[in-house]
Amino acid sequence: MAKTKAPRLGINKDVRLVRHLFDPTKLKQIPTRNGYGEGVVEAGQNNKNVVVLCCDLTESTRSLAFKEAFPDRFIQMGIAEQSLASIGAGLAMAGKVPFISSYAAFSPGRNWEQIKTTIALQNSNVKIAGAHAGLSVGPDGATHQMLEDIAIMRAVPNMTVVVPCDYLETKKATLEGAKRKGPYYFRFARAGSPAFTTANTPFKVGRAETYRHGTDLTIIAAGPLVYEALLAAELLSTDHGIECRVINCHTIKPLDVKLIVQAAKETGAIVTVEEAQVAGGLAGAVCETLALTTPVPVERIGAQDRFGESGAPRQVQEGLGVTAPFIALAADRVLQRKLGKRVPAIPAHITAAQNLLQISRDNIMKEALSRTPKKWGGKKPDSSLKSR
Amino acid sequence: MPNLTLGPKVRQPLHLHDRKLKTLEKKAGDIREDIIDMLVEAGSGHSAGPLGMADIFTALYFHVLVHDPKKPIWKDRDRLILSNGHITPVRYVTMAHAGYFPKKLLMTLRKLGSPLQGHPEREYMEALETTSGPLGEGMAQAVGMAYAGLMDQSPWRVYCVTGDGELNEGIAWESLMFAGANKLYNLTFIVDRNNIQIDGTTEDVMPLEPLQEKLEAFGLNVIRCAGNSIRDFVTAVERAHGVSEKCSVILADTIPGYGIDFMEYDFTWHGKPPAPGKEAQDALTSLRTLSGKIISEHE
Numbered sequence: 037m038a039k040t041k042a043p044r045l046g047i048n049k050d051v052r053l054v055r056h057l058f059d060p061t062k063l064k065q066i067p068t069r070n071g072y073g074e075g076v077v078e079a080g081q082n083n084k085n086v087v088v089l090c091c092d093l094t095e096s097t098r099s100l101a102f103k104e105a106f107p108d109r110f111i112q113m114g115i116a117e118q119s120l121a122s123i124g125a126g127l128a129m130a131g132k133v134p135f136i137s138s139y140a141a142f143s144p145g146r147n148w149e150q151i152k153t154t155i156a157l158q159n160s161n162v163k164i165a166g167a168h169a170g171l172s173v174g175p176d177g178a179t180h181q182m183l184e185d186i187a188i189m190r191a192v193p194n195m196t197v198v199v200p201c202d203y204l205e206t207k208k209a210t211l212e213g214a215k216r217k218g219p220y221y222f223r224f225a226r227a228g229s230p231a232f233t234t235a236n237t238p239f240k241v242g243r244a245e246t247y248r249h250g251t252d253l254t255i256i257a258a259g260p261l262v263y264e265a266l267l268a269a270e271l272l273s274t275d276h277g278i279e280c281r282v283i284n285c286h287t288i289k290p291l292d293v294k295l296i297v298q299a300a301k302e303t304g305a306i307v308t309v310e311e312a313q314v315a316g317g318l319a320g321a322v323c324e325t326l327a328l329t330t331p332v333p334v335e336r337i338g339a340q341d342r343f344g345e346s347g348a349p350r351q352v353q354e355g356l357g358v359t360a361p362f363i364a365l366a367a368d369r370v371l372q373r374k375l376g377k378r379v380p381a382i383p384a385h386i387t388a389a390q391n392l393l394q395i396s397r398d399n400i401m402k403e404a405l406s407r408t409p410k411k412w413g414g415k416k417p418d419s420s421l422k423s424r
Numbered sequence: 425m426p427n428l429t430l431g432p433k434v435r436q437p438l439h440l441h442d443r444k445l446k447t448l449e450k451k452a453g454d455i456r457e458d459i460i461d462m463l464v465e466a467g468s469g470h471s472a473g474p475l476g477m478a479d480i481f482t483a484l485y486f487h488v489l490v491h492d493p494k495k496p497i498w499k500d501r502d503r504l505i506l507s508n509g510h511i512t513p514v515r516y517v518t519m520a521h522a523g524y525f526p527k528k529l530l531m532t533l534r535k536l537g538s539p540l541q542g543h544p545e546r547e548y549m550e551a552l553e554t555t556s557g558p559l560g561e562g563m564a565q566a567v568g569m570a571y572a573g574l575m576d577q578s579p580w581r582v583y584c585v586t587g588d589g590e591l592n593e594g595i596a597w598e599s600l601m602f603a604g605a606n607k608l609y610n611l612t613f614i615v616d617r618n619n620i621q622i623d624g625t626t627e628d629v630m631p632l633e634p635l636q637e638k639l640e641a642f643g644l645n646v647i648r649c650a651g652n653s654i655r656d657f658v659t660a661v662e663r664a665h666g667v668s669e670k671c672s673v674i675l676a677d678t679i680p681g682y683g684i685d686f687m688e689y690d691f692t693w694h695g696k697p698p699a700p701g702k703e704a705q706d707a708l709t710s711l712r713t714l715s716g717k718i719i720s721e722h723e
Contacts, residue, residue: 090623092589092592092621092622092623092629092630093622093623094622094623095622095623096622112623112629112630113592113630114589114592114621114629114630115559115589115590115592115593115621115630116592116593116594116630117593118594119594141558142558145558146558175466175467175468175469175534175535175542176468176534176542176543176557177534177541177542177543177545177557178541178545178555179509179543179545179555179556179557179558180542180543180557180558345536345541346534346535346536346538346540346541346542347534347535347536347537348536351536352536355536393536396536396537397536397537398537400532400535400536400537401532401535401536401537401538404465404531404532404535404538405528405529405531405532407531408528408531409461411527412458412520412526412527412528412530412531413526413527413528414528414531421461421464421465422464422465422700422704423460423461423464423465423698423700423704423705423707423708424461424704424705424708
């Protein structure tokens with residue numbers, strides 16, 4: 037009789053993540069946008085047809101390095117996202133490989149129709165670099181936080197949609213984008229986030245990677261929150277003996293259907309994690325796939341049909357319930373459902389986030405108002421202001 | 425096509441007496457100081473634009489607008505639309521001075537739970553009229569409001585503040601074309617012509633000049649004024665009120681970072697506040713001493 041092999045558990049050694057994965061003192065925090073800045077310069081060295089277009093945001097999108105390396109191949113658009121997309125398409129049709137860069141809120145936020153018609157419908161070779169995506173612009177507020185980009189871009193035929201998880205993967209995604217033919221959207225963030233992959237970590241557009249082995253359920257994550265998913269999996273393993281598989285699903289489109297269906301079959305429960313609207317986002321893509329193939333219980337972490345708001349990026353992430361503790365709550369719920377148990381109508385990860393958000397708001401407002409100076413109607417001396 | 429021939433009557437002249445002018449100038453100075461104090465508390469936000477527009481916002485809220493801070497959405501109020509939402513610190517501070525909300529809220533700018541969001545959001549405070557930040561969109565909404573105002577022959581006027589870099593956007597020119605075509609004389613655009621945007625001077629990034637001629641070619645009544653002179657700006661508004669067959673655009677030449685010697689004319693101050701400590705103190709000193717022209721007695 038053949039021995040049954042014990043299932044593999046824990047971090048997947050084959051994907052070569054950093055050794056100090058859970059050591060906050062050694063883990064570097066690097067904004068993913070830096071990966072774009074470095075990647076696009078390297079792409080420019082590899083291919084003289086690479087050009088970069090930018091809408092008056094050269095420094096903050098990190099296009100500046102390319103501008104300095106190749107001033108003749110950098111095009112300043114002014115604040116004009118609609119022509120950014122269509123002029124980019126024109127350049128592509130004349131043989132260039134344009135990277136069009138702006139904040140994701142405005143490109144693809146504002147120029148979606150131009151992207152659809154002049155880039156996707158014509159299948160032109162334009163790379164759309166969406167900066168400041170997700171909640172990472174924190175204090176700027178909802179107008180500048182982009183949560184709908186994944187949904188609106190994956191709905192467009194011919195489009196590839198990539199959400200890299202850290203600085204190095206953003207660099208790889210940039211280089212890969214330059215090599216591939218056709219419309220390519222990728223998004224990255226402003227704030228620093230854990231740099232936890234290495235040069236040896238595999239990255240191939242269209243192929244999701246298993247970062248952690250597990251048998252009880254699968255967390256499918258994209259973007260910097262992949263790290264939060266790993267944290268949640270570690271917490272569930274040490275505290276509750278629950279073994280989560282964690283998949284970095286950096287390519288939302290084309291989705292790695294094979295790996296996702298396999299995970300659904302083997303673990304029977306899925307949690308999706310993204311810094312975007314769950315409606316139509318990674319959650320939408322996964323649910324559509326599973327409904328057509330292997331229906332299993334799914335819980336969704338992400339923006340729950342609401343906008344973001346002003347606040348420090350981490351506070352807003354916590355307030356919207358996308359960090360590790362909320363992922364753990366969603367994992368608990370999906371396991372209950374897998375076992376056929378009854379669960380509350382409104383998921384605990386949603387109510388807990390709402391409660392935390394209200395408490396954080398109250399505390400932060402109370403703290404700020406307690407320091408009100410006399411000139412603004414408070415009790416503290418004016419000299420106590422940070423500006424004095 | 426609705427009848428757009430009847431609308432707000434030409435307003436009474438906005439007599440600005442010397443004594444009132446002095447009060448307004450002092451008020452604008454206080455507002456600049458509060459902008460710095462507030463931005464340093466917030467730790468992020470835009471400096472140059474708000475400082476440059478403090479005189480115009482003071483003139484608008486304390487002399488030009490027909491409004492009531494106690495009834496912020498009174499139906500016959502004048503509408504002030506801030507299209508370049510990133511300069512909202514100047515609007516917040518001026519509104520606090522005008523009594524729309526307690527000044528203590530200035531401590532909370534850009535913080536979790538604050539009604540003073542990083543970019544103005546109507547959902548958090550109706551008196552802001554619109555949610556803005558993404559550029560050019562306030563201009564289009566102002567056009568919509570003005571058109572509705574004329575359809576209903578309403579007495580109120582619409583004022584829309586826009587940046588000059590903002591005029592890079594296609595929607596800005598689409599809105600201006602519509603305003604010209606429909607002779608929206610109850611609408612006055614106020615362009616903050618401070619010649620800077622994030623990546624550099626407007627003429628380096630995407631030249632706008634000859635701006636006056638371009639706007640005139642769209643059928644607009646263009647009035648040029650010195651945007652840091654309250655007197656000059658109020659006169660420009662009076663001239664806009666006096667024209668009843670065209671939409672007016674006031675091209676207000678302003679100095680970005682006005683009042684703080686090391687910020688003036690410098691585009692790198694577009695999107696950041698002074699650092700707490702010495703930089704912030706230098707900024708306040710520069711404001712109080714009129715860039716070193718007078719020595720403060722309290723030094």
